[in-house]
Amino acid sequence: MPDKESSRLNRLGRPRSFDLDGALEVGQRLFHERGYDGVSLADLTSAIGIAAPSFYAAFGSKADFFRTVLARYNGATVSIDEFVTEDDPIAAPIETFLVARAVSYSQDALAKGCLVLDAMRNCSDAGAALCAAQIAEEGRRRVSELVAITRPDMAEPISDLVASVMHGLSAYARQGWPTERLVSVARGAALSVRKMVESSDLAKS
Numbered sequence: 001m002p003d004k005e006s007s008r009l010n011r012l013g014r015p016r017s018f019d020l021d022g023a024l025e026v027g028q029r030l031f032h033e034r035g036y037d038g039v040s041l042a043d044l045t046s047a048i049g050i051a052a053p054s055f056y057a058a059f060g061s062k063a064d065f066f067r068t069v070l071a072r073y074n075g076a077t078v079s080i081d082e083f084v085t086e087d088d089p090i091a092a093p094i095e096t097f098l099v100a101r102a103v104s105y106s107q108d109a110l111a112k113g114c115l116v117l118d119a120m121r122n123c124s125d126a127g128a129a130l131c132a133a134q135i136a137e138e139g140r141r142r143v144s145e146l147v148a149i150t151r152p153d154m155a156e157p158i159s160d161l162v163a164s165v166m167h168g169l170s171a172y173a174r175q176g177w178p179t180e181r182l183v184s185v186a187r188g189a190a191l192s193v194r195k196m197v198e199s200s201d202l203a204k205s
Contacts, residue, residue, distance in 0.1 A: 023048045023058075028069045032111035036066055036123040063125040070128075073115045074135050077104075080143055090147055091197055094162060095190030101166055102182035105173035113170035136163070151197060158193055165189040 026047045030039045041062050045055050059065040078100060083093040105113050119132035144159035151158075169182050 020058075023050070024069055024072050027065060028073055028115070029111065031066060031069055031119075032073075032115045036119055036125065036128060063128045066119075066123075066125070066128045067131045070116055070119065070131055070135060079139070080146065084146060090151060090158070091190065091194040093146070094143070094158070094193050095187060098162065098165060098169070098186035098190055099183055102169050102173075102186040103179055105170050106177065106179040106182055112176070113174040114166070117167055117170040118174065139163070139166075154196055158196055161189065161193065161196075 027039075027044055030043060030047060039062075041052060041055070044062065044065065045052050048055070050058070055065075059068065080093060080097045083096040083100075085093065101114075116132045116135050120129060120136060123129040123132065140159050140163040143162050144155040147158045148155035165186065169185060172185075173182060
């Protein structure tokens with residue numbers, strides 16, 4: 001996504017001092033702290049250090065800019081694939097993944113929770129909210145695909161549980177729950193996943 005935006009800026013003759021990724025980082029920080037509706041165009045142009053016409057030329061609208069920020073944020077987020085092992089392709093990776101999410105959602109005092117999941121609930125622009133929902137659904141589907149490798153009958157229930165827990169972790173992180181409390185929830189959810197897998201095993205035996 002940043003490459004596409006860079007090409008657009010080059011065509012329109014951006015100022016040499018303009019830092020595209022720096023602008024996206026500043027915008028991401030503002031959106032994460034305040035939410036989509038809590039950030040105005042004036043906030044963005046002031047923080048980035050460009051005039052409104054230059055912002056429109058570079059990014060389109062505020063919603064277009066936000067969608068680029070969401071893609072940037074999602075691209076930098078560690079996926080569940082990073083935790084998958086041959087010994088335990090389901091329960092252990094899910095536990096590690098959820099614990100990592102619990103930590104990342106709560107470690108920054110000014111950027112709590114998940115930017116994508118929060119945008120699904122707190123974004124007045126329908127297109128931007130849909131973009132966030134699509135990103136979240138891609139993550140849920142990936143969990144489902146991994147579970148289906150060995151437990152196809154449990155793919156949807158487990159991926160739905162993981163998605164629901166992630167929403168809860170993000171929401172409570174924004175409310176100020178400490179990391180330890182969120183990690184405890186993540187481990188409890190992982191225990192439920194393990195029991196679901198074991199129940200599936202018993203049903204097949």
